[in-house]
Amino acid sequence: MTLREKLTETVGKPHLSYSSLKYALGDMKLWEMYMRGQLKKESDALQFGSLYDMMLFEPEKARDTYFVLDDTYIVERMAKNGAKNPRITKKYRDWKAEQQELNQGKTVASQEDWRRAEEMIQRLKDCGLYDKRFANGKYQVEFNVDLDGVPLKGFLDCLQDDSIIDSKSSRSVDKFRYDVNSFSYDIQAYVYTKVFGIKDFYWVVQEKAYPFYPADVKCSEETLFRGEMKFHQALENIQEYLNGDKRTEKNYAEFVV
Numbered sequence: 001m002t003l004r005e006k007l008t009e010t011v012g013k014p015h016l017s018y019s020s021l022k023y024a025l026g027d028m029k030l031w032e033m034y035m036r037g038q039l040k041k042e043s044d045a046l047q048f049g050s051l052y053d054m055m056l057f058e059p060e061k062a063r064d065t066y067f068v069l070d071d072t073y074i075v076e077r078m079a080k081n082g083a084k085n086p087r088i089t090k091k092y093r094d095w096k097a098e099q100q101e102l103n104q105g106k107t108v109a110s111q112e113d114w115r116r117a118e119e120m121i122q123r124l125k126d127c128g129l130y131d132k133r134f135a136n137g138k139y140q141v142e143f144n145v146d147l148d149g150v151p152l153k154g155f156l157d158c159l160q161d162d163s164i165i166d167s168k169s170s171r172s173v174d175k176f177r178y179d180v181n182s183f184s185y186d187i188q189a190y191v192y193t194k195v196f197g198i199k200d201f202y203w204v205v206q207e208k209a210y211p212f213y214p215a216d217v218k219c220s221e222e223t224l225f226r227g228e229m230k231f232h233q234a235l236e237n238i239q240e241y242l243n244g245d246k247r248t249e250k251n252y253a254e255f256v257v
Contacts, residue, residue, distance in 0.1 A: 004151040006242045011035035015144065015153040016238070018188040024234035025184060028241050048208070049169055051109055052117045056124075056167060057139035057157060067103040068114045069096065120169070120212045124204070129214050133165045133204050134158050143195050150235065156192050163200040164192050169208045173215040176205045180223060187234070189219045190227030 001009075008014040013035045023031040023039075033039040054062040071087070074095055078086035086092050100108055124130040137158040144153040158165040166188065170176050180186055180203075189201045201219040206212055 002151075003149055003239075003242075004146070007035070007151065010242055012037075015151040017152070017154050018184075018191060021187050021191070021231060021234040022184040024237045024241075025230060028237060031238070031241070045169075048113050048117070051113055052120065052169060053140075053157065053167055055114075055117045056121050056134075065107055066109040066114070067100075067106040068111055069099060069108045070111055071096070116208070119210070120206055120208075123212045124206065124214055127214060129204060129216055133160075133163075133202060133216065136160075137165065145195055147191075147194060152191060152195060154191070156196075159196065162198065163202060164189075164196060164198055165202045165204055166192075168203050168205045170205050171208065173205055173207055173213050176203070176215065176217060181226070184227075184230055186219075186223050186227030187230045188227070190224050190231055193224065 004014045007016070011032060013020075020031060020034055023034050030039060051062070051066060054065060071092075074092065075086045078089065078092065083089055083091075096108060100106065121130070124134075137160045139158055141156050141159045142154070143156075144151075146152075156164055157167045166185075168176070168179075168185070170179060185203070193199060193201050201224070203217040203219065204214065205217050206214040
């Protein structure tokens with residue numbers, strides 16, 4: 001039985017992704033939940049990241065997907081009526097749902113987030129980094145392949161003839177080097193370069209706070225190697241899970257500090 005078949009039979013999803021490999025480095029229960037579609041993670045950061053990427057690479061699609069919510073009037077009115085935090089009330093949520101329905105089910109984007117994304121993208125263009133890395137590339141490129149018997153699926157932000165570029169928003173450009181390890185962006189870089197047979201991988205990183213300081217970050221060979229090691233460790237954990245008795249297997253952390 002192939003790995004794709006084992007995954008389908010055991011957890012219902014026939015492929016692995018960067019996110020699933022990242023989870024497989026830690027708690028395999030989280031990996032299982034992710035693969036079964038039971039791990040729903042929503043956060044302001046994730047929502048903004050999706051909005052930003054679509055506005056950066058597919059601006060026409062962004063206008064068709066999102067509507068910008070102007071809640072100034074209702075927030076001010078509710079505040080005058082004594083609501084300390086109007087946006088967490090049921091009345092506000094009901095109003096927001098009604099606005100979404102009126103806008104044909106489009107995804108809500110706040111005025112603040114839309115404006116911030118526009119300003120961030122403009123900063124990339126003003127400093128020349130947009131033209132340097134993204135111009136004339138292929139955007140949101142999907143892949144679904146078997147790499148040495150491992151079924152992999154994902155999207156990469158920008159594919160050039162000789163490089164792959166990933167867009168990341170960050171709290172701090174200076175601390176991004178630590179994010180690469182803690183969020184396992186190195187696995188992502190390794191997988192993408194292997195799938196497309198391209199050596200050079202870059203992150204275009206931008207701080208989410210004004211004035212949206214950007215950075216052009218090249219992935220080093222050492223980082224790619226670390227990603228490769230993590231990839232194989234994650235794959236080993238997944239294989240053990242698929243081949244073992246999940247009711248009795250050891251599934252806890254063990255270390256010395």
